[in-house]
Amino acid sequence: MAGLVPFLAGRMVKAVVILFAIVVLNFLLVHAAPGDPAMVMAGEAGAADAKFVEQLREQFGLNKPLHEQLMTYVGTVAQGDLGFSYRQQRPVWDLIADRLPATLMLTLSAFVVALVGGILLGTLAAINSGKWSDSAITVVALLAYATPIYWVGLMLILLFSVSLGWLPAFGFETVGAGLTGLDRLGDILAHLVLPVFTLGLFYMAVYARMTRASILEVRDMDFVKTARAKGLRESRIVFGHILRNAILPVITVAGVQGGHLIGGSILVETVFAWPGIGRLAFDAVLQRDYQVLLGIFFFSSVMVIVFNILTDLIYTLVDPRIEVAK
Amino acid sequence: MSFISYRFRHLAAASLLALAVPALSPSVPSFVSPALAADTPARGGTMNIIVQPEPPMLQLGLNQQGPTQTVAGKIYQGLLTYDEKLDPLPSLAKSWTVSEDGLTYTFKLHENVKWHDGKPFTSKDVIFSTTKFLPEVHSRARANFARCESITAPDDNTVVFKLKEPFPAFIRAFEVASAPIIPAHLYEGTDYRNNPANATPIGTGPFKLKEWVKGSYIHLVRNEDYYKPGLPYLDNIYFRVIPDAASRALALESGQVDQSQYNDIEPFDVARLKEVKSLNFTTKGYEFIAPVSWLEINHRVKPLDDKRFRQAIMYAIDREFIRDKIWFGLGKVASGPFNSSTKHFDSSIVPYAKNVDKAKALLDEMGLKPDAKGVRATVKLMPMPYGETWQRLGEYLKQSLKQVGINVVLESTDVAGWVQRVSNWDYEITTNFTYQYGDPALGVSRTYVSDNIRKGVMFSNTMGYSNPKVDELFTAAAKENDAAKRQAMYSEVQKILVDDVPVVWLLEMQFPTFVSKKFNNVITTGVGVNESYDSVYLSKP
Numbered sequence: 001m002a003g004l005v006p007f008l009a010g011r012m013v014k015a016v017v018i019l020f021a022i023v024v025l026n027f028l029l030v031h032a033a034p035g036d037p038a039m040v041m042a043g044e045a046g047a048a049d050a051k052f053v054e055q056l057r058e059q060f061g062l063n064k065p066l067h068e069q070l071m072t073y074v075g076t077v078a079q080g081d082l083g084f085s086y087r088q089q090r091p092v093w094d095l096i097a098d099r100l101p102a103t104l105m106l107t108l109s110a111f112v113v114a115l116v117g118g119i120l121l122g123t124l125a126a127i128n129s130g131k132w133s134d135s136a137i138t139v140v141a142l143l144a145y146a147t148p149i150y151w152v153g154l155m156l157i158l159l160f161s162v163s164l165g166w167l168p169a170f171g172f173e174t175v176g177a178g179l180t181g182l183d184r185l186g187d188i189l190a191h192l193v194l195p196v197f198t199l200g201l202f203y204m205a206v207y208a209r210m211t212r213a214s215i216l217e218v219r220d221m222d223f224v225k226t227a228r229a230k231g232l233r234e235s236r237i238v239f240g241h242i243l244r245n246a247i248l249p250v251i252t253v254a255g256v257q258g259g260h261l262i263g264g265s266i267l268v269e270t271v272f273a274w275p276g277i278g279r280l281a282f283d284a285v286l287q288r289d290y291q292v293l294l295g296i297f298f299f300s301s302v303m304v305i306v307f308n309i310l311t312d313l314i315y316t317l318v319d320p321r322i323e324v325a326k
Numbered sequence: 327m328s329f330i331s332y333r334f335r336h337l338a339a340a341s342l343l344a345l346a347v348p349a350l351s352p353s354v355p356s357f358v359s360p361a362l363a364a365d366t367p368a369r370g371g372t373m374n375i376i377v378q379p380e381p382p383m384l385q386l387g388l389n390q391q392g393p394t395q396t397v398a399g400k401i402y403q404g405l406l407t408y409d410e411k412l413d414p415l416p417s418l419a420k421s422w423t424v425s426e427d428g429l430t431y432t433f434k435l436h437e438n439v440k441w442h443d444g445k446p447f448t449s450k451d452v453i454f455s456t457t458k459f460l461p462e463v464h465s466r467a468r469a470n471f472a473r474c475e476s477i478t479a480p481d482d483n484t485v486v487f488k489l490k491e492p493f494p495a496f497i498r499a500f501e502v503a504s505a506p507i508i509p510a511h512l513y514e515g516t517d518y519r520n521n522p523a524n525a526t527p528i529g530t531g532p533f534k535l536k537e538w539v540k541g542s543y544i545h546l547v548r549n550e551d552y553y554k555p556g557l558p559y560l561d562n563i564y565f566r567v568i569p570d571a572a573s574r575a576l577a578l579e580s581g582q583v584d585q586s587q588y589n590d591i592e593p594f595d596v597a598r599l600k601e602v603k604s605l606n607f608t609t610k611g612y613e614f615i616a617p618v619s620w621l622e623i624n625h626r627v628k629p630l631d632d633k634r635f636r637q638a639i640m641y642a643i644d645r646e647f648i649r650d651k652i653w654f655g656l657g658k659v660a661s662g663p664f665n666s667s668t669k670h671f672d673s674s675i676v677p678y679a680k681n682v683d684k685a686k687a688l689l690d691e692m693g694l695k696p697d698a699k700g701v702r703a704t705v706k707l708m709p710m711p712y713g714e715t716w717q718r719l720g721e722y723l724k725q726s727l728k729q730v731g732i733n734v735v736l737e738s739t740d741v742a743g744w745v746q747r748v749s750n751w752d753y754e755i756t757t758n759f760t761y762q763y764g765d766p767a768l769g770v771s772r773t774y775v776s777d778n779i780r781k782g783v784m785f786s787n788t789m790g791y792s793n794p795k796v797d798e799l800f801t802a803a804a805k806e807n808d809a810a811k812r813q814a815m816y817s818e819v820q821k822i823l824v825d826d827v828p829v830v831w832l833l834e835m836q837f838p839t840f841v842s843k844k845f846n847n848v849i850t851t852g853v854g855v856n857e858s859y860d861s862v863y864l865s866k867p
Contacts, residue, residue, distance in 0.1 A: 035742025041382070042784050043745035044391040049465040050783050059519050087382045088540070089524055098540055154572050162580045170577055175543050175564050176372060273568040275541030283379070288742045 003323065008309070015305045019298070023077055026297045027070050030290050036062055037087055037288045060086045073294065082295035087287055092295035095280060102172050103262065103276035105188075106195055106269070113200035115254055118207025122250075123243060125208065126215035137208060144205035153198040153271035160194060167193055170273040195272040199265050203257060207250055214246035221245075248319060255311030259304030369559050371864030373845060375585040375855075376574055377544065377565035384535060384544070385524040386506040387455070388463055392588055395503045397544055397565050399856035401442075402529035404502035405433055405452065405485075408852045410613050412669060412764040414497055415851060417858075418447070418507055418530060419485075428492035428807040435483045439553045441509050442528045449479035454510035456487075463518055466768070470499040492807040495765035498669075501614060501853060504763065532558035532860035542567060552860065559863035571713075575599060584842035587855040593654040593715055596838045606843055609656065609836040611854020616665035616769075619657075619759035621707075621723070621830035625790045627754050629703055634688040636827040640678040641685035642730040643723065649833055652718050657833035662824040663770055665834045667852075668762045670803075670816035675824055685730040694731070702731035706754040708747070711740050716757055719832075749784040759835055760785055764852070766816055767804035774828055775800050791828035 038056035045052070057063045061072070076083055082092040125137040144152075161169035168174065173188050218224065219242050227241045266278040277296060284292040315322045377393050386398035405419040414422070419433040439447040457477050460467035471477070473496065476488045489496060499505060507530065512523045527535055530553075533546035544565040548558055566583055568574045575595040577583045579602055591599060600607045621639065629635045645659045661677040664670065694702040705727075709720035717738075724734040739747065747753050762769035772778050772785070776792035796819055803815035839855060841848045847861045 033742065034739070035744075035746035037742075039745040039749070039784070040742045041389070041391075042749075043741055045389070045465070049468070049786075050780060051468070052463075052465045053782065055463070055519065089383055095540070102541075150570070154576075157573065157576055162576055165580075168582075169580065170568055170573060170582065171566070172542055175374075175566065176545070176562060270569045271573055273542075273566070273570070273573060275539070275567075279541060279569060286740055286742070287382075 011305075011309050018305065019301060020074075022301045023074060023294070023298060024070065026294055027073055027290075030288075030293055031066060031069075033288065035288055036060075037290065038062060040287050041087070056086075073291075077298060082298065083291035085289055085292045087289045088292070092291050095292060096277065096295055096299055099275060099277045099280050100262075102274060103269075103278070105192060106199065106274060106276060107260075107262070107265065109192060109196045110199035110203065110265075111254075111257065113196060114203035114207055115250075117200070118204040119211050119243070119247070119250065121204070122208040122211025123215060123238065126212045126219070127238060129212075129216060134212075138212070141205040141208045144201045145209070149198060149202055149265075150267045150271050152201060153194070153268060156194050156198060157271075167191075169194065172275055195268050195274055198271070199268045206253065210250050210253060211243075211246065214249050215242055218242050218246040244318060248315065251311060251314055251318065255307055255314075258311070259307035260300070262300045262303040367559050367846070367861070367863035368866065369556075369561070369863075371560050372562040372564065373560055373585065373859075373862065373864075374564045374566055374583040376568055376577070376583050376587070376590045378568060378574065378590055380541065380567045381544075383524055384527045384538070386503060386527070386529075387459055387508045388519060388524065390464070390466075390503050395856045396587060397546070398506070398527065398529075399502050399531075399853070400533040400546055400563065400859050401527050401531045401535060402502055402506040402508075403531050403858060404500045404505050404507060405435075406497075406500040407857065408498065408501060408614050408764060410610065410852045412498065412613060412667070412852050414500070417500075417502070418452075419500070424497065428494060429489045431487040431489070431496060433485045433487075435485065436553050437483055439530050440551045441511075441530055442534045442549060443509075443512075444551070445509065445511050447507075447509075447530050448482040449485045450482075451507055451510045452485045453477055453479050454514055455508045456485075456505065459508045459513055459518060460505060464505075466763070467499075467505050470496065470504070470768070492805050493767070494807060494809075494812065495669075495767035495804060498764040498768060501763075502858075503856060504768075532858050533560075533563055536562075554860060558858075558860040560859065563859065571595070578602070578605065578840055581842070584845060585848070585855070586838075586840045588837045589713060591838055591840065592713070593652070593656055593838075596654055596656065599838075599840055604843055605840045608839050608841070608849055611839060611849040611852065611857075612837050613667040613852035614764050614854070615761035616667040616764070617759045617761050617835045618660050618663065618665050619757065619832040619835050620660075621832065622748070622753075622756050622758040623789055623829060624751060624754050625828070626751060627705075629692065629694065630705065630754065632692055633826050634692050635694075635703075636830060637678075638685040638688040638730060639727065639732070639830050640827055641681045641688070642732070643726050643830070644680040645677070645832055646680075648719065648722065652715060652722060653833065653835075656836045656838060658836070660831040660834050662820050662831060663774065663829075664766060664816075664820060665762050667834075668770065669765050670813055672813075672817040672820045674817075675820055678824075682729055689730060689732075696731045700731055701733045704733040704735060706735045706737055708737040708739055708744065708753050708756045710757045711738070711744050719757060745784050748788055749782050749786075751781060751788060751790065757832075758829075766800070771800040771804065774823060789828055791826070793822065793826060793828075796822055796826075 037060055038053045041056055042053050061069065073083065084091050085095060088095060121137050125134040128134045157169040160167045168191050171191060173184065173191055177187065179187050224237065224241055227237045262277065266282045268274065269276040269278040281293060281296045284296065377397060379393060381389065381391055381394040381397060383389050384394060384398045384401060386394060386402045403418045405417060406414045407417045409415055418435055418439065420436045421434045423432050435449060435452070441447055456471050461471055473489050473493050474487050475490045478486050480486065509528050512528060513521060532549050532552045534549050536547040537545040546563040548561050552558060568577055571592045574586060574590050578586055578599060581604060599605060623630045623636055625631045649655065649657045649659060658666065659677050661675040664672070666673070689702050696702050707720055707723060709716040720736050724736060727734050748756055760769065760773060773787055774791055775787060775797050778787040779790055779792065780786045799815050799819040803812050803819070806812040806815060839849060844865050846863055846865060849855070851857055
């Protein structure tokens with residue numbers, strides 16, 4: 001761990017450069033799309049004249065040259081301000097902060113469920129390889145991986161919400177129930193079950209398949225035979241020796257997914273009317289709400305960078321042979 | 327529910343409306359069924375309504391998107407509203423007169439009306455809205471009120487509009503989204519678009535904005551100081567944002583929401599939901615907007631500039647098939663430019679019917695002979711990006727035009743790109759529809775008159791169609807005070823347009839509205855779901 005401080009410092013410097021490039025690229029990309037927010041609003045109004053579009057452009061600051069808009073934007077971001085959404089009449093940071101709790105609740109829960117479930121199932125399948133339980137897990141994982149996520153969501157709603165009536169289908173909480181404290185928490189958790197399971201299922205399948213493949217590769221290695229020859233308990237061999245070595249690729253993939261946590265999931269949020277960042281981003285694309293879109297891009301870029309650094313650090317914990325590079 | 331009881335409920339709805347407001351319009355029947363007397367409206371209840379997409383804001387003067395109108399129509403009010411036949415009904419104005427020469431419109435306002443912040447509503451607010459606020463920010467209102475020579479207020483409860491020349495359509499310019507009345511005390515002398523009050527809309531309507539959780543719901547509560555005694559009945563209305571169409575259908579089916587409107591439900595789900603016992607289905611309440619859909623054709627591109635080519639398209643497609651198989655029965659085949667609900671519609675016009683031979687003959691006449699592959703011409707079609715149904719329509723058109731030798735290349739885009747390209751004339755054929763706002767002078771002529779060919783402006787004459795006779799008739803008819811003469815001119819213009827086929831009309835669109843049977847008096851006028859809902863009530867369980 002001696003190299004930790006220079007490692008972090010080096011990564012920080014790189015991060016700043018990368019972020020700057022991301023901001024400029026994103027800005028140019030979103031402005032390259034045809035149409036602008038004033039056009040969208042004119043289209044939505046169902047009637048328009050030249051003055052209407054002109055007024056909106058002026059209000060949104062779109063009448064200035066592009067490079068001037070870029071300078072202004074980079075300047076505000078450098079000051080820690082993500083800008084203002086004229087369409088929604090609110091600062092971008094407020095819009096993101098509003099959606100962040102719902103998104104984190106959904107993605108983090110799904111992340112944990114997927115990771116724990118996936119590793120356990122993958123391990124179970126690997127140690128029973130060739131038996132029926134392995135086949136069952138493999139087939140289910142393949143199905144879960146291949147089925148469109150929104151379809152799974154709709155079927156779960158149909159079963160658990162419409163037919164059985166056990167779980168609420170939409171939204172973050174029961175609107176207008178006026179619940180507080182533990183009742184409210186329980187209500188939110190009930191709303192959370194279906195979207196978390198839907199989102200988690202896909203990643204669980206990914207982790208299960210990776211874990212299984214990785215374990216099958218590791219379990220015949222010499223150090224495992226040695227451990228067995230020493231007479232260690234099977235559980236100790238599996239978790240202490242095989243899994244610890246087999247898990248590195250899973251961590252890599254999980255690190256990538258972790259970076260995306262903040263971006264939410266457009267499909268799951270849409271199907272379950274979950275008020276998260278994924279939907280905010282999707283709407284912003286369609287509405288050409290540049291500031292909001294850029295804000296979300298920036299924010300999730302930061303998260304990806306942070307998670308990459310974290311992943312590198314976790315490698316060294318799991319496998320002491322890996323050292324952080326300067 | 328049987329047909330009979332539906333009619334009864336509908337009559338009861340109309341009569342309650344008549345009781346609730348001083349009845350001025352003869353078109354509202356004052357019939358009360360004794361059988362329904364037991365079901366007297368009672369205060370209380372919560373209604374959950376789908377809102378999709380989520381409106382960008384609720385200041386109705388600044389934004390008139392469909393969902394904004396549905397929500398803000400309960401917060402703001404106009405001077406008038408309109409029944410199914412598009413005749414005016416009282417709203418903020420309790421009575422009105424139009425002078426014999428058609429130049430002076432005098433409105434008497436309700437007394438003791440208060441804004442949601444407690445300040446009194448007076449003629450000053452109407453003057454501010456119609457002379458300052460709306461002409462600055464609202465395209466349609468700007469055009470309508472520009473026809474006024476003066477707008478004055480002799481006293482606190484009277485407003486007089488004096489027109490420069492007769493404009494009989496003016497009486498239909500006062501619906502809540504066309505001319506919402508905005509509080510002068512909050513907006514006078516401010517930068518309207520950046521006024522902080524935009525976030526907390528203050529109207530005179532029966533419901534007030536309580537809370538808006540972005541991405542989730544908009545909560546409206548009963549306005550305790552509403553000027554109609556005892557109204558509204560409902561305590562709360564929640565507008566729920568449910569972005570996925572399949573989820574919306576499930577939400578209605580499971581009773582988690584009580585109402586859907588416009589495009590909330592995809593046409594292919596309508597038949598299934600009609601069977602749901604707890605829901606009423608109607609396509610009424612869209613008479614005021616009365617949309618007609620069409621293939622919009624860029625006349626600047628050859629061979630689309632030739633009316634024979636456009637007629638050939640008209641003959642090549644089966645619009646009944648489009649209605650039955652793509653829109654699952656929703657809509658009516660449009661005979662021409664006017665929706666049959668719109669004033670001055672001429673019912674004598676016979677719609678084009680599918681006739682492949684005629685289409686081929688017209689193309690032959692133009693000299694467009696099929697090549698080795700049977701292709702006479704290739705055109706690009708960009709379906710409007712307003713959901714799956716329009717994509718299906720594009721695929722159908724590709725197939726059916728192929729039969730007459732027109733090869734169609736489909737293009738795809740999103741809303742921003744579509745508006746950008748269509749308004750800048752960068753397209754060959756697209757699909758489109760516009761609202762007609764009750765009167766040809768308000769919502770039809772804009773598509774066809776040549777002085778509305780304006781680059782960069784959406785919903786103008788983007789085709790570049792120009793016919794001096796059409797211009798002349800639309801201009802003259804809009805100013806004609808004599809109803810019979812006006813009708814004659816509008817009939818003539820309809821016949822010319824149907825022959826010219828400036829656009830290929832498809833359907834008089836119908837939107838499905840589903841309402842839970844627990845609620846009464848929901849769709850009572852031609853403004854439908856955008857009404858104030860002040861007399862909607864919940865049946866006793």
